Amino acid sequence: YVRPKTGHFLPAISTMASSYRNTRPAGHNTNQWSTSSYHKNDGTVPTLQRAIPDLLRTVTMSYPANRSTMSTRYTPDDWFKSNQGNYRQSEASRHSAERLRRDTMRLIQDKEQLTRRMQENTSKDIGERLNDIAFWRSELSHEVDNVAGETVALAEVKRRLERALAETERPLQVSQECMYHRDKRMAIDLVHDDVEKDLIKQEVEVIKSCQTRMKQHLERATAQLRLNRAAQHELERDLSDKVTAQRIDDRCHHLRNTSDGIGFFRGIERLDPPESWSKFTDNNVLRSQGQRAASRKLRDEIEALLNGTSSEMWSQFNNVNVSFTSRVAQTADARNSLQAHLTKQTQQEIFQTEMLIESLKKALRDKDNPLKVAQTRLEERTRRPNVELCRDNPHHLVEEVREIEDTIRKLQERLLDAEGSLQSLLRTKVTLEHDLSIKVNSLFLDQEKCMSIRKTFPSVPRLT
Incomplete structure (x- = not known):
């Protein structure tokens, strides 16, 4: 054992x-x-x-x-050794516990001082951050007001430019309307006269050129307004973020160990936000200042454009009005000659062609019953029994049917030709009537409508 x-x-x-x-x-x-x-x-x-x-x-x-x-x-020796081992183990455990207690108390005091010092430093940093936020809030608010004022000023100039562009539509419409009606002239009446030259090469081109420049500046103004609003939006969003951050940091600055609402948030220390804070706001301010400078320059260009385009259009308008009076007498003579030609020849020929069409339609209707009789006879004879169903003399009904069908086809072709001729005559009549209406309209346009409308051309103050 x-x-x-x-x-x-x-x-x-x-x-x-x-x-x-x-x-x-x-x-x-x-x-x-x-x-x-x-x-x-x-x-x-x-x-x-x-x-x-x-x-x-x-x-x-x-x-x-x-x-x-x-x-x-x-043995008793084992018993004494066991007791001595227990005593030594007790002494060692007690000394170890005392040393651990002393070290732990010193660690607690050191960490308590370190935690308090770090909390004080953090509170100091948050206070400095609150001052920085207040400074940038002031800068952002000032820049928001400036860019908002510039946006309002540019929007007002843009509205003036839009009104000036709208004012050019009426003179352009009058010029284009004159050109449109004069383009409806046919054959020899479509003359490239002095009025057309003045309208196309001078007035219309001048107005369209002015409109093109106005539209370009309108597009630039629209884009600049978009940039201004985008810069203002970035400033306002940054300002809103600053307000929220200031409210949060102010609450954090007043937090104490005895404050309500504190709690554990495990893993929050692993958050790694960016550090470029002041640079971001400074870039927003610089971007807004650049957009304001570009907006002021664009407003000056629009003012100069309004003055220049109004002078050009008004000067050209006066030059075109002189060209309308010389064409009225020639147009009146052509209208009278066209009216006589239309009455004596075209309308009479149309009447005779319509009578021919009615005769052809009656002839076609007269062929329906003979064709029905011949086809009915052929159909009945097909019922003859056995050898009686032969090709006898009455079988020439087939030729009769073919002859009647050929007659109907020729009559239909002539009817189509007659209808085509009638349509051609009607188109000629419509063309002559249209040409006549163009002459009447040209006289009305040149003598009454155009000259009366052109007297209401917008003045320079309305254009500017």
């Missing part, structure tokens, strides 16, 4: 009980020795005995007669 190496445990109860012998008389008590009886007589209560369950206390333990089990017990 090998003795256990450790000295921290007492021998097993069963081993100790087996080494005792029953020395009581035979008639004293028939119960065997129990552990509780042994320790009661001895006067000592071991620790393990107090931990034994009640069930084991009541169990009787026989004392073996074999003394060889005494060899399983520990």
